[in-house]
Amino acid sequence: TxxxxxxxxxxxxxxxxxxxxxxxxxxxxxxxxxxxxxxxxxxxxxxxxxxxxxxxxxxxxxxxxxxxxxxxxxxxxxxxxxxxxxxxxxxxxxxxxxxxxxxxxxxxxxxxxxxxxVDVARFTNKTAGRGIRQALGLPPGSPLVAVLSRVDRIKGIEYFLEAMATMADRFKDVHFLIVGDGDVAYQKELESYGTRLGLDGRVVFTGARTDVPEILSEVTVSVLPSLSEGLSTAILESMAAGVPVVATRVGGNAEAVEDGVTGLLVAPRDAAALGRAVCLLLENADLRHRLGRAGRQRAADRFSxxxxxxxxxxxxxxxxxxxxxxxxxxx
Known part of the structure; x- marks a missing residue:
């Protein structure tokens, strides 16, 4: 080399x-x-x-x-x-x-x-993350809904927590991940907000991780609730991993996610719409798989x-x- x-x-x-x-x-x-x-x-x-x-x-x-x-x-x-x-x-x-x-x-x-x-080949091993759940204290087989991003106010993570709170009783086995680090004060606010929303024990803040492909191999739905975005690497990596994406319609997100084809798009700051989109995917395995496959193909074709x-x-x-x-x- x-x-x-x-x-x-x-x-x-x-x-x-x-x-x-x-x-x-x-x-x-x-x-x-x-x-x-x-x-x-x-x-x-x-x-x-x-x-x-x-x-x-x-x-x-x-x-x-x-x-x-x-x-x-x-x-x-x-x-x-x-x-x-x-x-x-x-x-x-x-x-x-x-x-x-x-x-x-x-x-x-x-x-x-x-x-x-993104290096699409890094995200193709769907069995690579079997030890992730144990490491993060997550039950085996439970659906995981994840945000992969910096912990930063521009990422709109409070809207993700609000959206997940609206569906937590409906999907009692679902757990929620926030993968990334950043603004420590903001994370503390989010942790307190999650408690007030009744999400204790359901939300895991993982901090910065170097094993994102392994984490994505266990994720059911990837969410990006950003208020502003250029072109999100987290979206591209999720698509490369074949994970269906729910993202806000800001910046370049719509250039990666074709609504209803390679993922779902919602308005920013709309926790209700975000929650409905995630619920739709959790309820419909066929739709999840279809969007995941199409997303992986789009990542390989256009975002390698x-x-x-x-x-x-x-x-x-x-x-x-x-x-x-x-x-x-x-x-």
Whole structure:
């Protein structure tokens, strides 16, 4: 295996003397290593590296934006737009993200959509998670309804708890998983809210996990109640695992989930609709299996890791050709 060097740039803030020192260190490394392409992901990397890479003489700079910008303050939004002027191409991971960028004043000609991809092969072993239930204290054979996401207010997990509370008496053997970590204060609020909703003993917060394929092999329905989303990796992984998905109709979710074909879509902040959709799947095994199979096929056809890598490589090659052509013509 080829050994690729890893260089870390530690920051506690994006501005100030420490940040400038790290940026100068990055610029020196880029020159010394003759780096020809820099690809940044997310607000912090975009602000840290794009202008510095250009000043360091990097030929091609690509910036990825993978969200709907809801977490950005107006000031951060202006900073990101300014930084993106130094880039050769902005990569959005969904058409919804591209449309958001255009609405925010970005040049449509400089935006390319390369949808996120997952390693579908990792999610094909349906017997891999047999020890998961015991590890998490879950009874064997009970249906599991899971949210796989960061524990973050933008994920709308309180609406998931409300929805599950409406059906808990109807499906007494169902248990609920929240897989991920994040905002500790928010998680404590959710735990208290679950208790008030009567879900004690039915909800498990697993924390961060590295065995998501194994967990998904045991999940009956995967739910994403987000209030905003770019293109959710959790949705794509659930589809790759053949698990039927219920998701909110926000951002790029509808580009992955075709309502009634590869999953079910509901309005955000609508716990009642979310609960009805999950109930429908719990009651109808044929529908679950049909949506799960169609979701797996869609993930393989449109959201594979191989396809994402291939399109990214092609973009790099095209931009390098353009850069060299411009250099020959003195532009």
């Amino acid at each position: 080829r050994q690729i060097p890893l260089v870390e740039y530690t920051l506690n803030r994006l501005y100030g003397p420490r940040a400038l020192k790290q940026q100068l260190r990055f610029a020196r490394y880029a020159r010394r290593a003759a780096i020809e392409i820099v690809h940044t992901y997310g607000f912090h990397a975009n602000v840290f590296a794009t202008a510095v890479a250009r000043l360091a003489g990097v030929r091609v700079i690509v910036t990825s934006v993978q969200d709907m910008g809801i977490h950005l303050t107006p000031a951060k939004g202006r900073v990101q737009r300014l930084m993106c002027r130094w880039t050769d191409r902005i990569v959005a991971n969904a058409d919804a993200v591209r449309q958001r960028l255009i609405a925010d004043g970005y040049d449509p000609a400089r935006i390319t959509v390369i949808r996120s991809g 890791l191989e396809r994402m890598v291939r399109e990214t490589e092609r973009l790099y090659e095209d931009l390098m050709v353009s850069s060299k052509s411009e250099a020959r013509h003195g532009r």
